Amino acid sequence: QQQVKQSPQSLIVQKGGISIINCAYENTAFDYFPWYQQFPGKGPALLIAIRPDVSEKKEGRFTISFNKSAKQFSLHIMDSQPGDSATYFCAARKWDSWGKLQFGAGTQVVVTP
Amino acid sequence: DTEVTQTPKHLVMGMTNKKSLKCEQHMGHRAMYWYKQKAKKPPELMFVYSYEKLSINESVPSRFSPECPNSSLLNLHLHALQPEDSALYLCASSQPGRQTTDTQYFGPGTRLTVL
Numbered sequence: 667q668q669q670v671k672q673s674p675q676s677l678i679v680q681k682g683g684i685s686i687i688n689c690a691y692e693n694t695a696f697d698y699f700p701w702y703q704q705f706p707g708k709g710p711a712l713l714i715a716i717r718p719d720v721s722e723k724k725e726g727r728f729t730i731s732f733n734k735s736a737k738q739f740s741l742h743i744m745d746s747q748p749g750d751s752a753t754y755f756c757a758a759r760k761w762d763s764w765g766k767l768q769f770g771a772g773t774q775v776v777v778t779p
Numbered sequence: 780d781t782e783v784t785q786t787p788k789h790l791v792m793g794m795t796n797k798k799s800l801k802c803e804q805h806m807g808h809r810a811m812y813w814y815k816q817k818a819k820k821p822p823e824l825m826f827v828y829s830y831e832k833l834s835i836n837e838s839v840p841s842r843f844s845p846e847c848p849n850s851s852l853l854n855l856h857l858h859a860l861q862p863e864d865s866a867l868y869l870c871a872s873s874q875p876g877r878q879t880t881d882t883q884y885f886g887p888g889t890r891l892t893v894l
Contacts, residue, residue, distance in 0.1 A: 715882070755821050765810055765875075767883065772819070
């Protein structure tokens with residue numbers, strides 16, 4: 667049973683365009699929502715994270731939007747670049763869980779030149 | 780330094796072999812994790828160590844045996860694996876505790892192939 671649902675499964679965007687990835691969750695006990703970026707053959711790397719008391723967080727070209735009432739959050743990649751081509755995972759974690767992350771299924775993003 | 784190192788990068792083993800995966804971090808983290816990742820899938824948690832004690836075992840088969848000899852090192856001992864155990868094995872570390880929300884830093888992984 668997947669606790670975090672992620673869509674789309676894959677995404678193709680032109681250079682300079684906006685990539686949008688959506689995630690939804692059911693468990694209201696989640697209180698930390700990170701996004702990880704993973705390149706082929708590498709481990710996931712933390713991209714950006716948000717807590718539910720904040721509706722938006724921006725770091726460079728990456729923005730998380732968080733809708734607590736809808737139990738949804740999304741990642742926006744502005745001015746997408748070919749170097750952004752990777753798999754993106756959203757995740758969620760409960761405060762009282764020894765750090766256990768619940769990952770979404772992942773979105774493969776391809777940015778065309 | 781936010782680096783988690785893993786050795787070896789690649790490992791091929793037969794079903795009767797015994798091998799070990801190693802993970803090391805020098806960030807002063809006292810929580811360390813083992814994950815298994817199949818192609819095009821998210822990482823799946825296997826084990827969590829907090830202050831060198833096993834906190835979570837996600838019902839992993841006994842052919843996988845974790846060990847945390849000190850606060851910087853984490854091993855995964857492998858014995859009598861099956862071909863379906865072939866995957867990328869990831870190590871991660873963070874600050875410890877049942878109530879932590881600290882960032883987990885992942886290593887590059889060990890690509891394991893079981894013949």
